[in-house]
Amino acid sequence: MIYRAAIHRTFEAGGQTFAYSAASGAVVALDETSQTVLKRCATPDGVDHPRWLDWAPEEARHTQREAFEELVGMGLVRSEFEPALTADPLPESAFPLQTLVLNVTNKCNLSCSYCYEFGQDRLSDSTRARAPRMSDETARASLDMLFERSGRSRDLTVTFFGGETLLNLDTIRASVDYSERRGRETGKRVSFALTTNATLLDEATIAFLVEHRFGVNISIDGAQSDHDRHRTFKSGKGSYAVVLPRIRALLAAMRGRGGRPVGARVTLTRGMADLAETYRHLHDEVGFESVGFAPVTSSSEREFALPAEEMDRLLRGFTALAEEYVAAAIEDRQHGFSNLHDLLGELHRGVSKAHPCGAALGLVGVSTEGQISPCHRFVESDAHVMGDVKTGIDEKLRAEFLRAGHVAQKIPCHSCFARPHCAGGCYHEAHVRYGDAGSPNLHACDWIRAWTALGLECYARIWLANPGYLDRFEERPKLAVRPSLETPA
Template sequence: MIHQYKSNGYAIVLDVNSGSVHVVDDIVYDCIALLDQGCSKGEVTEKLSASYSKEDLKTALEEIQELTDQGMLFTEDIYENAIEHFKERPTVVKALCLHIAHDCNLACKYCFAEEGEYHGRRALMSYEVGKKALDFLIANSGSRRNLEVDFFGGEPLMNWQVVKDLVAYGREQEKIYNKNFRFTLTTNGVLVNDEVMEFCNKEMGNVVMSIDGRKEVHDHMRPFRKGAGSYDLVVPKFQKWAESRNQDKYYARGTFTHYNLDFSKDVLNLADLGFKQISVEPVVAPSDADYALQPEDLPKLFEEYDNLAKEMIKRNKEGNGFNFFHFMLDLTGGPCVYKRLSGCGSGTEYLAVTPWGDLYPCHQFVGNEDFLLGNVDEGITKPAICKDFKNCNVYAKEACKKCFARFYCSGGCAANSYNFKGKIDDVYEVGCELERKRVECAIMIKAAMAEEEV
C-alpha cells in the first residue's frame, strides 16, 4: 500500500507496509501515483510524456525500481498472514490504571468520569485494595520485569496519603520479586504543592498536568463546582513543576472541543507559558453534546494541525521548539509488531482498577457492568471478555485494512468504537480522520527537520 500527499512544499510518499518514507520530486511523485494505479512503466512514460522528458522519466522509473528492489516501495503486507498466530500469543498484565479516587474537586464539562463518579458512587481507594491490586499485577505479569501503574481519578491527590503508601509498598515488592515499577500520576493541579512535587519528582516516571490552554478556554471547560475557573490557581503550579522536572517526563495535557476549534492557539499558548511537553487532544463525546466535535468541523481542524506543524518547524529552527504528543512519530523503528497490530493492550495487558477493586479493560469502560472482568481478590473471572479484546487488531476492522495510518494508531480506541458503534472491533470515524491528518503532519515535520540537518 502506498500513501502520497503534499504538505508545506514537500511531496511525500509513504510505503505503508514497510514504514519507509520518501520525500521526492514531482516527477517521481507522479510516476509512483500511476504505478500504484497498476500502470506499466510504458504506460507511465506515455501518460507523463507531455509533462516530463523521456530521459527524466527513465531516470525516475529506475530510481523507483531500485527502491522497490530494496524493499522500500510497493512492499507486501507480511503481517496479515501471521494474524492468527498473533491472536494466540501469550499475554501478561503489564500495566494498571488505579482509580485511586472516584471523586474530584473540579466539574469539568467534558469529563467522561462524570466529575469523578464513573457512573457510580464517590469513593476513595483504600490502601488494602491498592495493595491487592499491586499484588495482582505482580502475580499476573509473568517474567515481565518492567510494570506500570498510573494513579488516576477523579483527582488522585484527594487520596494522596494512599498514593504515597502504595508507592512505598511497590518499592518493597519490586525488590522481592525482581520487578521495576514505573509510577505515573494524572492531576488537575488544584492540590499540588511543594511536597507533592518533590515526592513525584523522586518517584513518578511521568506526570500529566491537566490544562486546556488559553485562560478563557480552560476556565470554560474546567471550573470548580461553584463555577469559578481554575486556570489562575493551577498554571503557576504547573509551570514550577515542569521546571523542577527539567522540562522532561511530564505532559501539559489538554482537551479541545467544538468551542475551541482553533486549538493550535491553545497549544502555542502552553508553549508560550514555557511548557516543552504538550498534548492537546480532541474531545470524544456523544454527538448530541454541545461541545462535541462534528464531521463538519474536520476541515477547520485539519487546517489547525497544518498551522501547528508549520509553527513548530519555525520555532524549532529558532531554538525555541517543543514536543507535541500527537506529532511524535518514530520513523526509524517504532513499536514492536504486537503493538502496531493491537494498540494499547486494553483488556489484556492493561487494566483499570476501581476503588473497591473491580477490574475493567480500561478507565473508559469503568462502570459498564458488561465489561466487568473480575476483581483483585479473585482475579479475572470473565476471560471471554479478555479474549474479545485480544482479538481486536487492525485486520479485524474493515476500515483499518485500507487505512494508511493503521500501523501508527494500531486500530484506534476500543472504548471509542464501543461508544459510537456498540462494539469494540469497529472505528470512530472522526477520530480516524484526525489521526490520519496527525500522521501526515508528523511525517512532514520529520522531513523538514531532516532537510535542516543536511
C-alpha cells in the same frame, strides 16, 4: 504473476518524493525509476511480472526490474498471491503486563461539563453505588498482579488516575512504597505517573512527586477564559485561579530538583481558542515542557462536541504548531507540541499496529473496587470488565476483546494508508460513539489521514534538514519482549 501497489502514500518534501508503506510502516525516498514503476503498479490492472518488462525500453529494463524488486521488498508492491495476514492468532500464553492504571478514586472536586467519568457521556452505572476510594489492600493486590504477570518485562509503570487522583493520596503513597519494595526484590524498575487537575498540589505532595520521579500530566485547557468555561467547581466557579499558582510551584520544584518534565493536557471543545495561543500560554507563560491536545470524547449531540468545521480549524491549528516544531527541530531544539512529537516517534520507528493501543495487551485499568478493565477509561463501567485483581485477568474475555479490536476486523481500515499508526482509534471513543469498542472511529478518518499526512511531511522535512534530530526517537524504551509463539507439538 500479477503484482499491484499495496496501500501506501506518496508525498513530497524538499523537492523529493517519499513513500510510506501501510503494510510495513517503512518510509523511503523514491528515485525516478521507482516512482515510475510504483505508479504503474498502482493501476487497477497492476503489472504481470516479469512479462511487463518486455514492453519497457530495453535500456531501462534492468533498472526497472531492480526498482520493482526493491519495492516488493519494502512492502510497497505485492503479488496477488501474497500470503495474507488476517488477524494474527493471539499467542497461547498471555501478554506480559507492563503498565497498570489504578483508579484510586472516582470522586472529583471539580465537575467539568465534558467529563466522561461524570458528565453526560459517563459510562458508570449510576444505579450501583461504588466504593469511592481504592483501599490500600486492593492497590496491593493490583500491584501483586502486575509483578506476577509482568513476565520478563524489566520496566514497569504504575499510573494513578481518578476522579481527582490526589483525593486518595494515602493509597498512592502506600502503592509507591509497596511497588518500590517489590521492585527491589524482583530486580524490576518501577516508574510512576499520574494525571491531576492540580487543585490539591501542596508543598508536601509536590515533594513526594519529585522524590519518586513521577511523570505528571495536568489537565488544563489554556488561558483563564478557556479553562474556566468547562473546568469548574461544583458551584460553577472556574478553577484556573486556584490551579495556576500550584502548577507553577510544581514546575519550579520539578525543574529545580531534577524531576521529570510536566505535561499539559488540553481538552478541545466547541468554541476552543486558537491552538497556537493556547500553546504559547501554557508553554511559554506557565512553563509546561510539553502540551498535548485532545478533542473531547463525546457523542455528537453534546453542546461541547466538536462539529466538522471545528475539526478543520483544529487541523489548521495543528498545522501551525507543526510548522513551529519543524523549524525548532531543524535548529536542533525541542518543541513542546507533544501530539506531533509522539507521531514522529511512531513514524520513525515504523510502528505498524495490530491494535490501536496497549489496552488489554500490556496495560489494564483497575477500578476502586479492583475490577479489571482494558484501560482507565472503561473502569467504573461494567462494559468489558475482564476479571478482578483477586481472581486475576479473565483471559477468555481479554482475548475476545483483543480479537474484536484487531485492525484486520475493521474493514474500512484495510484500504487506509494511516492504518499502521491509527489502527481504528480509541476503543473507548468507539464505545461512546458507536456502542462497540471494536468499531473503527469512522467520524475521525478524514482527520486522522490529514494528520498522518502532515506528520509524514514534517518527518521528511526534518530528515532532509537535520537527520540527527531523529536520533532522539531511538532512545525510547523498547517494547516488551514478545512471548514466543508456541507451536503445537
